[in-house]
Amino acid sequence: SQQGEEDPQALSIQEGENATMNCSYKTSINNLQWYRQNSGRGLVHLILIRSNEREKHSGRLRVTLDTSKKSSSLLITASRAADTASYFCATDAGETSGSRLTFGEGTQLTVNP
Amino acid sequence: DVKVTQSSRYLVKRTGEKVFLECVQDMDHENMFWYRQDPGLGLRLIYFSYDVKMKEKGDIPEGYSVSREKKERFSLILESASTNQTSMYLCASSLPWWGREGNQPQHFGDGTRLSIL
Numbered sequence: 001s002q003q004g005e006e007d008p009q010a011l012s013i014q015e016g017e018n019a020t021m022n023c024s025y026k027t028s029i030n031n032l033q034w035y036r037q038n039s040g041r042g043l044v045h046l047i048l049i050r051s052n053e054r055e056k057h058s059g060r061l062r063v064t065l066d067t068s069k070k071s072s073s074l075l076i077t078a079s080r081a082a083d084t085a086s087y088f089c090a091t092d093a094g095e096t097s098g099s100r101l102t103f104g105e106g107t108q109l110t111v112n113p
Numbered sequence: 114d115v116k117v118t119q120s121s122r123y124l125v126k127r128t129g130e131k132v133f134l135e136c137v138q139d140m141d142h143e144n145m146f147w148y149r150q151d152p153g154l155g156l157r158l159i160y161f162s163y164d165v166k167m168k169e170k171g172d173i174p175e176g177y178s179v180s181r182e183k184k185e186r187f188s189l190i191l192e193s194a195s196t197n198q199t200s201m202y203l204c205a206s207s208l209p210w211w212g213r214e215g216n217q218p219q220h221f222g223d224g225t226r227l228s229i230l
Binding site: 029090100101106 | 148158215219
């Protein structure tokens with residue numbers, strides 16, 4: 001099963017509302033990363049949170065990490081139609097230089113104007 | 114800004130053909146990755162490389178090979194294309210693994226949508 005699993009699979013909100021997406025994982029991690037993907041494009045890195053951090057902000061994005069519950073959440077405040085995209089969490093659980101990120105299946109966010 | 118360029122946005126090939134997907138990055142990144150993305154299956158890692166001429170199998174390497182002769186270029190090869198390899202292929206690059214800090218953010222190209230007929 002996926003190391004990172006996003007919830008919900010799909011979310012539809014109105015412009016101006018906040019959007020919250022969750023990610024759960026199974027093993028201990030070095031860091032957790034959130035990415036965004038517009039339709040038909042590649043992924044774009046949004047934010048990285050380390051295992052010893054609990055919260056991080058970047059503009060309208062707020063990410064929290066609870067290592068005791070093995071979960072993270074991404075909050076987008078005051079959403080805009082341009083925020084419509086798929087959002088993925090990716091976990092880094094490796095201990096060697098050959099380790100890599102494991103991506104979840106994503107949350108499809110639709111922001112209606 | 115990091116730029117990862119994939120040679121084609123759309124590609125149509127026939128069953129049995131040998132297919133080359135090219136990826137070039139301009140930020141001197143050590144790590145490069147090839148993924149495929151399918152509906153309901155998310156991103157799956159095919160191969161990755163953490164140095165020139167080095168390669169590691171990902172989760173689904175069967176039917177694929179890779180080449181990394183120069184640091185900036187990572188090629189994915191479908192030895193004999195089959196219809197089940199129709200997919201979106203994404204290339205990414207990153208700085209090297211950073212000890213306890215873990216893996217660094219990956220920078221993605223815009224993908225190649227490959228159709229095998």
